[in-house]
Amino acid sequence: MQTRECCAGFYGAQCEPCPQVAGNICFGNGICLDGINGTGFCECEVGFKGLACDSCIDGKYGINCDQDCVCIHGKCSSGIKGDGSCECDVGWRGVKCDTEIKDDSCNNTCHTSAKYVRHQTS
Missing domain, CATH: 2.10.25.140 (Laminin)
Known part of the structure; x- marks a missing residue:
């Protein structure tokens, strides 16, 4: 039996790419909730916000x-x-x-x- 997994930086059943700006996942200012059960949501570092952590609070x-x-x-x-x-x-x-x-x-x-x-x- 095979288990389906997503590569790092991809999420969900279809292994879609995590939000990114200029090739940086979560703009390099957060981590993506990736993996087959992931949501693709970026958890931003302190001071950042936005879909891809590309804005300041x-x-x-x-x-x-x-x-x-x-x-x-x-x-x-x-x-x-x-x-x-x-x-x-x-x-x-x-x-x-x-x-x-x-x-x-x-x-x-x-x-x-x-x-x-x-x-x-x-």
Whole structure:
């Protein structure tokens, strides 16, 4: 009697290939649940997510997904190709988007999309 098995990196009754990116099973950032009884699911290493462990978890960036985003009031350039830089929300500035931009001419009562017009007095 023969027992059917799948080669490493293949799973299920049909021995389908595990998820991969650029020839790396689980993008090289996890292990595939392979074998005849396997699901083909990638169990990702810490910091990674995605079908093939090809993305960083939220709030992380860098090739190893081990760098923390530090943007306080803005959007971080996250992910494997991200550099951690911040794109600040309206009204904020600074490396971490942690410095509020104040416009004293409006006495801080202007709506964020409003334009202040100074009226001349004679």
